[in-house]
Amino acid sequence: MKVGFIGTGKIGTALVKGLLHAGIAGQEIFVYAGGHESARQLAAQNDLQVVNDYAEFATCQAVVVAVGGPIIETIIKELGQRYHGIILSTGGGDLTKVNQDLPAGSSFVKIVPNTPVQIGEGITAVSFVPNEQAEVVEPVKAILALLGEVYIVPEKLLGIYGTVAGCAPAYVDLMIEALSDAAVQNGVNRAESYPLIEKMLLGTAKLALAEHKLPEELKDEVTTPGGSTIRGVVKLEEMNFRNALIQAINASAK
Ligand SMILES: NC(=O)C1=CN([C@@H]2O[C@H](COP(=O)(O)OP(=O)(O)OC[C@H]3O[C@@H](n4cnc5c(N)ncnc54)[C@H](O)[C@@H]3O)[C@@H](O)[C@H]2O)C=CC1
Numbered sequence: 166m167k168v169g170f171i172g173t174g175k176i177g178t179a180l181v182k183g184l185l186h187a188g189i190a191g192q193e194i195f196v197y198a199g200g201h202e203s204a205r206q207l208a209a210q211n212d213l214q215v216v217n218d219y220a221e222f223a224t225c226q227a228v229v230v231a232v233g234g235p236i237i238e239t240i241i242k243e244l245g246q247r248y249h250g251i252i253l254s255t256g257g258g259d260l261t262k263v264n265q266d267l268p269a270g271s272s273f274v275k276i277v278p279n280t281p282v283q284i285g286e287g288i289t290a291v292s293f294v295p296n297e298q299a300e301v302v303e304p305v306k307a308i309l310a311l312l313g314e315v316y317i318v319p320e321k322l323l324g325i326y327g328t329v330a331g332c333a334p335a336y337v338d339l340m341i342e343a344l345s346d347a348a349v350q351n352g353v354n355r356a357e358s359y360p361l362i363e364k365m366l367l368g369t370a371k372l373a374l375a376e377h378k379l380p381e382e383l384k385d386e387v388t389t390p391g392g393s394t395i396r397g398v399v400k401l402e403e404m405n406f407r408n409a410l411i412q413a414i415n416a417s418a419k
């Protein structure tokens with residue numbers, strides 16, 4: 166399975182690392198260097214193939230464009246002229262219009278991966294044009310499944326799936342930081358506080374997944390009547406914790 170990359174910043178690098186983590190050989194991963202020194206460095210560190218012309222992606226089953234901003238439309242147009250295959254974009258583009266503008270033999274697919282893809286624990290939301298052919302859908306699913314869970318969603322829902330799975334990891338990181346501050350304030354060593362909190366989050370999420378219980382049921386199992394947990398829950402309500410998260414998702418989704 167050969168996969169190409171244009172753009173090896175944060176999410177491009179996470180995707181490359183995820184493929185390597187899944188056992189894909191470095192020589193199966195093609196990165197466009199152009200004038201981008203970071204792409205050359207990533208290639209040198211991981212024995213990847215370096216590409217200086219989009220036509221060199223010819224043997225790739227898919228090329229991921231992991232670049233943001235308005236330049237993406239130009240990159241996809243130029244790529245479509247030099248490479249005929251599946252083009253995956255992490256940075257947007259109008260699904261229908263880009264597909265219409267691409268030459269025959271190329272297909273455009275939108276994806277929103279999250280950073281845990283680099284360890285195979287990611288979530289990638291994907292949108293295809295309606296009734297996309299199986300020869301496009303199947304290889305895309307196969308590539309992304311190497312990186313974690315894959316959610317195929319209509320384009321109008323891609324933003325919110327991407328926000329919940331792709332932006333919220335940063336909110337969780339803030340929560341880890343804040344919980345660590347509180348632990349340190351109360352005498353826990355900083356270095357010990359992080360694994361303590363991270364394992365707590367992991368265990369809580371794994372329990373919810375394993376038991377198929379609603380969050381309120383799981384919360385109830387922790388909150389002893391008159392006990393310490395309910396005092397913290399009431400404080401979070403007083404501080405508008407849940408509403409803060411709802412507003413954060415809404416702000417990211419705009
Ligand atoms: N960071 C994340 O967790 C996620 C990011 N995205 C989206 O993916 C896109 C990229 O995001 P990041 O990786 O975070 O940004 P980034 O700024 O870290 O990476 C972009 C990379 O593209 C390269 N680049 C720019 N123009 C180029 C060109 N013409 N040819 C080749 N390379 C070029 C830059 O050198 C840079 O390394 C954005 O649209 C972002 O919204 C989507 C899902 C998750």
Ligand SMILES: O=C(O)[C@@H]1CCC=N1
Pocket residue numbers: 277327328331332
């Ligand atoms: O912050 C951003 O815009 C991107 C989209 C999903 C995660 N990071």
